[in-house]
Amino acid sequence: MTERSSERPFPRREGFSFVMEKSHALPLPSDAKENPEIADVSPLCTSALRFSSLFKERALQEGQGIVASPEESVHLVGPRVGVLRFGEVEVETPAFMPVGTVGSVKALSPDDVEDIGYRLILGNTYHLALRPGVELLQEFGGLHAFMGWKGALLTDSGGFQVMSLAKLRKLKEEGVTFANHLNGARLSLTPESVVGLQDSIDSDIQMVLDECTPHPATFEDARSSMERSMRWAARARQGRTEKTRAQFGIVQGGMFGPLRAQSARAITALDFEGVAVGGLSVGETKEEMRRVLCATAPFLPHHKPRYLMGVGAPDDLVDAVLLGIDMFDCVMPTRNARNGTVFVRTAAQPSGKLHIKNSMHRDAKGPLDPECRCKTCRTFSRAYLRHLFVAEELLVHRLLTIHSLTFLYDLMAELRTALRQDNPWESVASVRARYVGPTPAAAG
């Protein structure tokens, strides 16, 4: 038998750093006149660069009243390439992170995930605290050892469940108490206790407890929710321990630019090792997500990793990378795969999506995506995959998930390659065209 990653030793993990290799400011509209590629990278890009140029020109006011004082450090928006270092484990950014909510990236073994190239995946503190319980994880020396994962782990705090399990929880200033979704037993989380839980999990990146603001929300509701999340963030920062490797704050503020700016300032002031943008991908339109991200990005600290939570559609990934996001996670790519829908390059299917159950694949000898390097595409025809899906064979979930995660890994890898160039815009547009489709005409 050849060496499998399950035979390789666990690399040493210690410390945390983010090294920015290169960053780009989105060019100004005036530059776009000389270089038409720029404006075409994406409509988002156009919108973002208009927004950032407003700041460059010290236009101190926008939309619902974002005000940057002349003294405030407001950062130009643009994509970056870098590396997250966890001792011997290194993760190049921008990076997508597969989700392994309860200690398993669904349908895959840890070496499947590692073989694709991933070195950083997600766990969820709320779910792990319920099952198998953090005491058990601690007994095993943490989640890595328990699940046999040799890379790094980021754990979400349970803040998303404050929204998604709204009917099962009570929210107070002190924290949140869940009647847990498995058996109704109570589970209380506070900003401080969540640090302790994540310490026990041995998480490499801890997310602070927050409230993922529901959508839609009034300005007032979004503000009070955000402000509590900021108070919680301060308590979490205060509550970190010697075991806390790295801790990320989370920007909230609903769909309101001024609240986002205010929240970003508050999180920046707490000097976390990284900053996340939460409360997006919660039901808003893609346009709205982009608008909010444009309003948030200039207030995010430049030299820290930035993580956009819950986003994983290829077009959203490209656009958010252009706005300077370094890290992403989303269950959608793996969940869709289990439901028979995978991303493919636009050469394979112009829509970028393939529904394996479609009868057009019944006798298709080709792979899901001829340009894909994944084990599934190297080995199996669409016809076989469709047969497995129709016959409800378990194997199909693993094979489609491997493809979807490889697709996203390679999309991010190609974006990184593009962003290592001095003038990346044409390459980024070409990656976007291959993975997402032609760039839509820039909106006005």
Next chain:
Amino acid sequence: MTERSSERPFPRREGFSFVMEKSHALPLPSDAKENPEIADVSPLCTSALRFSSLFKERALQEGQGIVASPEESVHLVGPRVGVLRFGEVEVETPAFMPVGTVGSVKALSPDDVEDIGYRLILGNTYHLALRPGVELLQEFGGLHAFMGWKGALLTDSGGFQVMSLAKLRKLKEEGVTFANHLNGARLSLTPESVVGLQDSIDSDIQMVLDECTPHPATFEDARSSMERSMRWAARARQGRTEKTRAQFGIVQGGMFGPLRAQSARAITALDFEGVAVGGLSVGETKEEMRRVLCATAPFLPHHKPRYLMGVGAPDDLVDAVLLGIDMFDCVMPTRNARNGTVFVRTAAQPSGKLHIKNSMHRDAKGPLDPECRCKTCRTFSRAYLRHLFVAEELLVHRLLTIHSLTFLYDLMAELRTALRQDNPWESVASVRARYVGPTPAAAG
């Protein structure tokens, strides 16, 4: 990435042969007095050797009237070790064959199966004819190419479904017509058409169409069912084509020794490339299965591979190997694994079975079976596997199936090693003790 079996080329498959490396006659009771190990190998062994010694002494009559004429070649019963050759694909016997009913060994990829060591798996003609259809398989160059399986394939004929789908089929002398279990459309199988279907599948070993006699059955019902199966066997033999690589006949006869003897004679006379014993493991007791096998074994041709259909429990495998069976298949090991029950060596669990859901495994740091070489046991604790099972994570099905199939592979491999010795009995008893448990006291 290291080389995976999916990267290795398909070996050439052509022809079929069975080479017997070594065979042993079960010692006579008189030998057992000198060597107490012999009688202790299993109660079955004692029973079988009493039965075969009856023949040796030309005791021409037994039980319900089996009569062997003095001229008839009646074979002494005993275990054998050999090899099935399919061109570049070789399969050492005795061998267990994993079941891949519709082109997938459930929960595993083809390279998972190959990595364990298997080179011969099963498909099912009835199921494949319905889905994906043999025309499609033919278009892809056969089932091997369609599913990416680099070893050899044996296909069952649909004879088992004549029993298991009894309510959906009409049985006539010509053949059987199913209202298929997926959509009710009619599927007619005849002994001749099943040869054609298996030719299209490019099966390496074809099973003839038969009726797996229901249990219980009266002597008369078992006789008429067996006699029709024998007429079908003759038609199938007549109907083989240039594309038919190897064809196995199937002995039936219910639980009646004389019918089994008669059926074995009929199948032997048709000079198939191999002989199967069907109609066992259909609800009878383990004792009854052994009694019927003892009554059948002496009539099976010595130099041909012998296949006991539907049997895969470790104790049954050991006992049937002692009676001279070379090949086995069973869905039970893989089905049980998906339900959370796996075989383990008796040192790990005296019963030889482990239910992963049991709360005793909640914080168990050890593997399923410390003596097991499988990827699951090398990588994961019982506690993690229990967690995956309780959390209904798909990964657990693959991991438990890999263990169960590795267990059976290694059981058969150790039996082969034992049987390569001149005096194998002590080693066989020791393999039995490790994999099944202490040999029960021989029944009188």
